[in-house]
Amino acid sequence: VQLVESGGGSVQAGGSLLLSCAASGNTYSTNCMGWFRQFPGKEREGVAAIFLGGPFLGGRRSFYSDSVKGRFTMSQDNAKNMQYLQLNSLETEDTGMYWCAALGSANYWGQGTQVTVS
DSSP: OEEEEEOOEEEOTTOOEEEEEEEESOOTTEEEEEEEEEOTTSOOEEEEEEEEOOGGGTOEEEEEOTTTTTTEEEEEEGGGTEEEEEEOSOOGGGOEEEEEEEEESSOEEOOOEEEEEO
């Protein structure tokens, strides 16, 4: 599985960005798609995730970290093998490197995209 992020950049506080992640390859073993970020000097943290659970696993569920809830929205376009993270009301504290990930029996990560909020 290969993941390629795009859409990062520089924006003023209060602005918006749309991060995109293109997936290719066999994602059959994936049961969670997510977005993570890392601030300088900090560990990588989860931002948003969609669990692709079946009917006996609670179904499809979305999760967001408390720090982005209400501001960020994760979505998917399965027909295009794309996932997105819409970042609204950006704050300077959102500055960092962002990755998309496909998690399951094996974990796959994109190369990351930088988001800078000033």
